[in-house]
Amino acid sequence: MRVAVIGTGYVGLVAGTCFADAGHTVYCVDNDPTKIEGLKKGVLPIYEPGLDVLVERSVKEGRLFFTTSTPDAVKESEIVFLAVGTPPNEDGTSNLQYLRAASEEVGAAMEAAKTGHRIVVNKSTVPIGSHKTVAGWIAAKTSQPVDVVSNPEFLKEGDALDDFLKPERVVIGTHKKEIYEKMVELYAPFVRQGNPIIWMDPISAEITKYACNSFLATRISFMNELSHLCDATGGDVEAIRKGMATDSRIGKHFLYAGAGYGGSCFPKDVQALLHTGRNLNVDLSIIDAAEEANARQKQVLVKKVKAHFGSDLKGKTFAVLGVAFKPNTDDIREAPALTIMEELLKAGAKVRTFDPVAMEHGKKILEDRVTWTESMYDAADGADAMLLVTEWNEFKNPDLDKLGKKLKGRVIFDGRNIYDPKVMKAKGFTYFGIGRGNANLG
Numbered sequence: 279m280r281v282a283v284i285g286t287g288y289v290g291l292v293a294g295t296c297f298a299d300a301g302h303t304v305y306c307v308d309n310d311p312t313k314i315e316g317l318k319k320g321v322l323p324i325y326e327p328g329l330d331v332l333v334e335r336s337v338k339e340g341r342l343f344f345t346t347s348t349p350d351a352v353k354e355s356e357i358v359f360l361a362v363g364t365p366p367n368e369d370g371t372s373n374l375q376y377l378r379a380a381s382e383e384v385g386a387a388m389e390a391a392k393t394g395h396r397i398v399v400n401k402s403t404v405p406i407g408s409h410k411t412v413a414g415w416i417a418a419k420t421s422q423p424v425d426v427v428s429n430p431e432f433l434k435e436g437d438a439l440d441d442f443l444k445p446e447r448v449v450i451g452t453h454k455k456e457i458y459e460k461m462v463e464l465y466a467p468f469v470r471q472g473n474p475i476i477w478m479d480p481i482s483a484e485i486t487k488y489a490c491n492s493f494l495a496t497r498i499s500f501m502n503e504l505s506h507l508c509d510a511t512g513g514d515v516e517a518i519r520k521g522m523a524t525d526s527r528i529g530k531h532f533l534y535a536g537a538g539y540g541g542s543c544f545p546k547d548v549q550a551l552l553h554t555g556r557n558l559n560v561d562l563s564i565i566d567a568a569e570e571a572n573a574r575q576k577q578v579l580v581k582k583v584k585a586h587f588g589s590d591l592k593g594k595t596f597a598v599l600g601v602a603f604k605p606n607t608d609d610i611r612e613a614p615a616l617t618i619m620e621e622l623l624k625a626g627a628k629v630r631t632f633d634p635v636a637m638e639h640g641k642k643i644l645e646d647r648v649t650w651t652e653s654m655y656d657a658a659d660g661a662d663a664m665l666l667v668t669e670w671n672e673f674k675n676p677d678l679d680k681l682g683k684k685l686k687g688r689v690i691f692d693g694r695n696i697y698d699p700k701v702m703k704a705k706g707f708t709y710f711g712i713g714r715g716n717a718n719l720g
C-alpha cells in the first residue's frame with residue numbers, strides 16, 4: 279500500500295519506517311527542512327535503538343522517502359497518517375495548532391491534485407471527538423471524499439520498534455467496515471502471530487489511548503505513595519512490588535516507585551483527560567490524584583537531599599545521573615531530572631550531570647547553569663552526593679571503588695531503586711532509595 283506520514287518525529291518516523299519495513303511504500307513528511315535533509319543523508323533526528331538500521335534498509339530498497347512536501351506525499355498515497363505533535367497548552371488542554379495546519383494542508387493537497395478518496399488516520403494523541411474536528415478542517419479545504427480514522431499509538435520510546443513491529447494490539451476507530459478492512463490490510467504484516475486488531479467507534483478509540491496512559495500513570499503514582507508509607511514505617515517498597523507483581527490480577531508492569539514519571543505522553547495526556555472531564559462535569563478524581571501525586575514525587579529526591587544536608591545547599595555539589603525522562607531515549611520532555619536540577623540550583627547547590635544521549639537537548643534548557651560531563655565518574659568527581667534519576671543500563675553496575683574515590687561525600691540518592699542498599703552500605707556509602715525502609719536488614 280502507499281502511505282504518507284505527516285510529522286516525522288518519534289511516532290511518525292517509527293511508524294513510517296516500520297510500514298516501509300513491512301513492504302509498504304511510505305512518504306514521510308516534515309515541515310522542518312533540517313530534519314528532512316538530515317534523514318536524506320541518513321542522520322536521524324531522534325535516538326531510538328535500532329531505528330537507523332531499518333531506515334537505511336528501507337531507503338536503500340526504495341520503499342521509504344523523506345520530503346517536506348505534503349502535496350507530493352498526499353498525491354501518491356491512499357492512506358495519510360497525521361503524526362504531528364499535540365503538546366499541552368498552559369492550562370493543560372491540547373494545543374491543536376499543528377494538527378489543524380497538517381489537516382488543512384492535507385485537504386488543500388487533495389483539492390489541488392483532485393486525488394479522489396483518501397483515508398486520513400489520526401495517530402497523534404488528540405482530545406475526544408477530534409476525528410470529527412479533523413474531518414471538518416479537511417472538508418473546509420476540499421470537496422474530495424475523505425474518511426478520518428482514529429488509530430492511537432501505544433509505542434514506548436526506547437522500545438518503539440518492538441512495540442510497533444509486534445504490537446500487543448492495534449486499535450482502529452471507524453464506523454465503516456470497508457475502512458476498517460483497509461486498515462487491517464495495512465497492519466496485517468505486524469499481527470501475524472495473532473495479536474488482535476480491535477475495531478471500535480472513533481470516540482472509544484480516542485478514549486482508549488487516554489485510558490491506557492492515565493491507568494499506567496495511576497499505577498506509578500500508587501506505588502510512589504506506597505513508598506512514602508514505607509519510608510514512614512520501615513517497609514521496603516521493592517519487596518512489596520514483588521509481592522504484588524506475582525499476583526496475576528495485578529501483573530508486573532508499571533509498579534516501580536521512583537522519582538516521578540515524565541515524558542511527552544503521561545503528563546500531557548493525563549492533563550488533557552482531566553481537562554476534558556472538568557469541561558464535561560465528569561469527576562475523574564482518581565486520575566486527578568495520580569497527577570498531583572506525581573507533581574509531589576518529582577520533589578522527593580530533593581526533599582531527601584535537604585533532609586540529609588539541610589535546606590541551604592550553598593557550597594554543595596551534586597552529581598545528577600540521567601537527564602532523559604527514561605532510559606534509551608533522548609527525550610527530555612517533562613523529565614524529572616530537569617525539575618530536580620532546577621530545585622538543587624535554586625537551593626544554591628552546584629550540579630554536575632551526565633546522560634549517555636540526552637545532553638544536547640538538556641543543554642538547550644539548562645545551558646551552562648550546570649556542568650555537563652563525560653561519564654558518571656566524571657559527574658561524581660568531587661561531588662558531595664550522587665542522585666540517580668534515569669536508570670540507564672550503564673549506571674546499573676558501577677565500579678563502586680572507583681565511584682567511591684570520586685564521590686567526595688559517598689552519599690547516594692537512588693531515585694529508581696536500582697542499587698542494592700546492602701551492597702552500598704558494605705562499600706561505605708550512605709544510601710537513600712525511594713521507600714527502601716528496612717531493605718538494609720538481613
Ligand SMILES: NC(=O)c1ccc[n+]([C@@H]2O[C@H](COP(=O)([O-])OP(=O)(O)OC[C@H]3O[C@@H](n4cnc5c(N)ncnc54)[C@H](O)[C@@H]3O)[C@@H](O)[C@H]2O)c1
Pocket residue numbers: 284285286287288289290307308309310313348361362363364376379380383401402403404431432433434435542543
Ligand atoms: N512520543 C511518544 O512516545 C508517543 C507515543 C504515542 C503517541 N504519541 C503522540 O503522537 C503525536 C506525535 O508525537 P511525537 O512525540 O512523535 O512528536 P514530535 O514532536 O517528536 O514530532 C512531531 C513532528 O511533526 C512535525 N510537524 C509539525 N507540524 C507539521 C506539519 N504541518 N507538516 C509536517 N510536519 C509537521 C514536527 O516538525 C515534528 O518533527 C503526539 O500527539 C503524541 O502525543 C507520542
